[in-house]
Amino acid sequence: MIVGSGAREHTISNAYEKNEGVKRVIITPGNDFMTYNRSKEVIVDKESSLKDAESILRVAEKYKPDIIDVAQDDALAIGVVDLLTEKGFKVFGPTKKAARIEWDKEWSREFMKRNNIPIPEYESFDNEEVAEEYVKKIYEKEPKKLLYIKASGLCAGKGALKTTNVREALENIKMMKTFGEAGKNFLIEEGLIGEEYSYYAISDGKTFKVFKSAQDNKTINDYDEGEQTGGMGAISPARVTEDIEEKIIEEQVRKVIEGMKKEGTPFKGILYVGGIVNNRKIKTIEYNARWGDPECQVVLPALKNDYAEVVEACIEGTLDRINIELDDKARMCVVGALRGYPEDYSKAKNKEVRGIEEVNKKEGITILGAGIKNVEGRILTNGGRIFSIVGEGEDIKEAKKKAYEAMAMISIEGNNLHYRTDIGWRDIERIDEKSVRFINTKVLYSL
Numbered sequence: 001m002i003v004g005s006g007a008r009e010h011t012i013s014n015a016y017e018k019n020e021g022v023k024r025v026i027i028t029p030g031n032d033f034m035t036y037n038r039s040k041e042v043i044v045d046k047e048s049s050l051k052d053a054e055s056i057l058r059v060a061e062k063y064k065p066d067i068i069d070v071a072q073d074d075a076l077a078i079g080v081v082d083l084l085t086e087k088g089f090k091v092f093g094p095t096k097k098a099a100r101i102e103w104d105k106e107w108s109r110e111f112m113k114r115n116n117i118p119i120p121e122y123e124s125f126d127n128e129e130v131a132e133e134y135v136k137k138i139y140e141k142e143p144k145k146l147l148y149i150k151a152s153g154l155c156a157g158k159g160a161l162k163t164t165n166v167r168e169a170l171e172n173i174k175m176m177k178t179f180g181e182a183g184k185n186f187l188i189e190e191g192l193i194g195e196e197y198s199y200y201a202i203s204d205g206k207t208f209k210v211f212k213s214a215q216d217n218k219t220i221n222d223y224d225e226g227e228q229t230g231g232m233g234a235i236s237p238a239r240v241t242e243d244i245e246e247k248i249i250e251e252q253v254r255k256v257i258e259g260m261k262k263e264g265t266p267f268k269g270i271l272y273v274g275g276i277v278n279n280r281k282i283k284t285i286e287y288n289a290r291w292g293d294p295e296c297q298v299v300l301p302a303l304k305n306d307y308a309e310v311v312e313a314c315i316e317g318t319l320d321r322i323n324i325e326l327d328d329k330a331r332m333c334v335v336g337a338l339r340g341y342p343e344d345y346s347k348a349k350n351k352e353v354r355g356i357e358e359v360n361k362k363e364g365i366t367i368l369g370a371g372i373k374n375v376e377g378r379i380l381t382n383g384g385r386i387f388s389i390v391g392e393g394e395d396i397k398e399a400k401k402k403a404y405e406a407m408a409m410i411s412i413e414g415n416n417l418h419y420r421t422d423i424g425w426r427d428i429e430r431i432d433e434k435s436v437r438f439i440n441t442k443v444l445y446s447l
Contacts, residue, residue, distance in 0.1 A: 001026040001065035003048075003056055003080060004072035007335075007368035007388035008293035010034050011300055012071055013042060014366070015307035022308060028059045033369025033379065033387070037360055050074040053083045060089055067092060067311060073154055076289050077103035092311045094269040098260060099289035101267070105152045106185050108287060115259035118251055118283045120190040124152075131173045131188060139166035146191025149173060153182025157218065157230040158342060162191070194278030195240045195426065196285065198295045201253045201273075202310065204319040205266030208257050209310075210249060212302050212326055213241040214295040215426070220342060222422040229342045230385060233334045233423035235396055236298035239430050240277060247282055248275060256287065268314055297368060297388050298331035332399040333390045334407050334423050338371070339416045341384035348416040353379045353386060355410040365406045366390040381412060396427050 002009050002016070002025065010033070013025045017040050027034050030044035045062070048055040051074050060068055070080050070093035079096035093099075101108045106124045113119065125131040138145055144164055149172040151159035159179055161172040169188075176183035198214040215238035220226040241248060252273045260267040272288035272295075291300065300307070304325040313319045338345040356379060359367050368390070371383020389410075391403030400423070411417055 001028065001060060001063060001068045002030075003028060003050070003068065003070045003075050005029050005031055005050070006072075006293055006370040006385070008291050008296040009071050010368040010370075010388075011297045012069060012291065012307075014368075015300055015303070016069075017042070019306050019308035026059070026063050026065060028056065031369045031372050031382070032374035033356075033372040036369070051078060053078050053080045056080050057083055057087060060084055060087070066090060067308065067315070069093065069311065071290055073099075073102060073288065073290055077154055090312075090315055092269060092315055094267055094289045095265070097265045098267045098269070101256070101260075101287045102289040103154050105150055105187055105286065109187065111259065111263075112284060115255045117255050117259075118281075120192050120283055122187050122189040124185060124187055126185050128173055128176075131186070132170055134188060135163075135169040135173070136166060139169065146193070148187075148189045148191055149176065150187045150189060151176055151179040151183040152185035152187060153179065155179050155182050158228045159183070160228060192276045192278070192283055192285065194276040194283075196274065196276050197238050197241050197248075198234070198292055198299075199241065199248050199252065199273040199275065200291070200295070200299055201249075201257070201271045202314060202319070202324075203257050203267050203269065203271060204314040204317045205257075205261060205268045206317060207320045208253060208271070209319060209322065209324040210253065211299050211324075212237040213245070213248075214238055214292075214299050215240065215424075216292060216295055217420060217423055220337075220418075220420075222420050223425070227342050229337070231292065231294045231335065232337065232420045233332070234292075234294045234298050235330070235332050235399070235424040235427060236295070236302065237330065239427050244277055244280055244282060247280075248273065251282060252284055294333040294335055294388050297333040297366075297390050301331060301366070301390070301392070302326045302329065329392050329394065330396045330399045331390055331392050332396060332403045332424050333388050334403045334419055335370075335385050336387045336389065336407065336410060336412075337385045337418045338381055338383075338412070339418045341418065345384055348412070348414065349381055351381045351413040351416050353381060353410065353412050356387070359389065359406045359409050362402070362406055364392045364402045366392075367406070381416070386412070386417075395431070396424050397431060400424055400428065 024041035028048045076099040147163040200211040201208045214236040274285040338348040368388040373382040391399040393399035
């Protein structure tokens with residue numbers, strides 16, 4: 001049984017489905033597209049809320065699954081893993097205390113400081129007026145300084161507000177109230193310059209194994225402009241990590257696993273590192289306690305091992321016996337969203353999504369459901385991010401070609417489909433620059 005509702009959970013269900021011993025997969029609350037075109041029995045049970053642990057327990061007691069994978073951040077933050085474990089279920093995911101590295105950003109920064117993990121300068125606040133005085137002093141000295149004002153709690157990936165002048169800073173401090181409980185405490189952090197990356201590890205609390213790197217695209221519009229979203233696309237692997245992977249593993253992964261263990265809260269589950277690199281120097285933006293969305297869609301399919309067996313080893317504390325194998329393919333995920341997302345997209349709800357059946361037949365393409373519902377055989381929109389398309393290729397250019405050809409086949413009634421057209425642009429540029437350098441070298445040699 002998988003706890004979650006989006007394209008990430010759809011991807012995870014695909015991974016479990018490959019295990020010969022898995023007879024059926026239950027996803028709660030799920031979405032209607034998750035049952036489409038499956039090789040095994042897949043049940044979507046909507047009778048749960050990701051913010052109500054008891055409702056998830058009721059679904060678990062109804063089906064009595066052998067393994068429960070708690071994949072979503074709200075569910076982890078309210079202690080679903082703790083409750084289900086207490087009731088005798090075999091559960092994959094960090095406890096509420098271990099997941100605090102995600103759901104309490106203030107505590108998370110303090111943990112990073114205690115364990116010598118590279119981080120930006122920051123201050124914590126629970127008082128608006130004190131925070132306002134703090135930013136005024138900063139901008140008196142540096143009128144265009146880059147800062148981020150971040151809600152300490154969970155905000156579906158939208159709680160980090162970019163700030164480049166005193167007016168924006170004061171507005172963004174006031175914005176913290178709009179996040180409710182999550183914004184009561186907030187951080188003001190030094191803005192980091194560089195290129196971002198995502199990195200994933202799986203741990204049984206004692207040891208860990210790593211996956212391929214990825215790069216997420218958070219903002220709504222091309223070239224990282226516009227509002228923050230839950231993620232508009234991703235690639236894997238990300239070339240920006242090629243010569244710093246050892247640093248990431250030692251400084252940003254190992255220190256968390258060993259630090260958590262030392263502090264009496266072993267981390268069992270998926271650890272996400274959100275990092276940034278500039279001149280080979282790395283710093284940590286944040287940690288999450290589960291797969292990211294849309295990064296999961298491009299990272300997990302590279303695993304050649306049986307995912308169910310890897311997860312079971314984590315639960316049983318025997319991950320050290322497994323040798324993780326990853327394929328050598330490149331993948332690109334492009335997210336299809338409703339026009340108006342992440343702000344007001346209410347006018348685009350309940351619109352028909354067309355072309356999905358044709359895309360599903362294309363080779364090297366996977367389509368994964370998110371904000372989708374099925375009403376009498378019609379696929380309708382039911383959220384901000386509607387679906388993910390994943391293209392797979394020998395390199396990122398081939399993956400991109402497949403993903404965007406597939407996206408071109410889909411439409412949402414009333415011209416309500418929005419997606420970024422530039423996913424993977426940094427790595428595409430890197431490949432093209434390398435080609436240009438090679439051509440120039442050949443020309444000079446000829447001369």
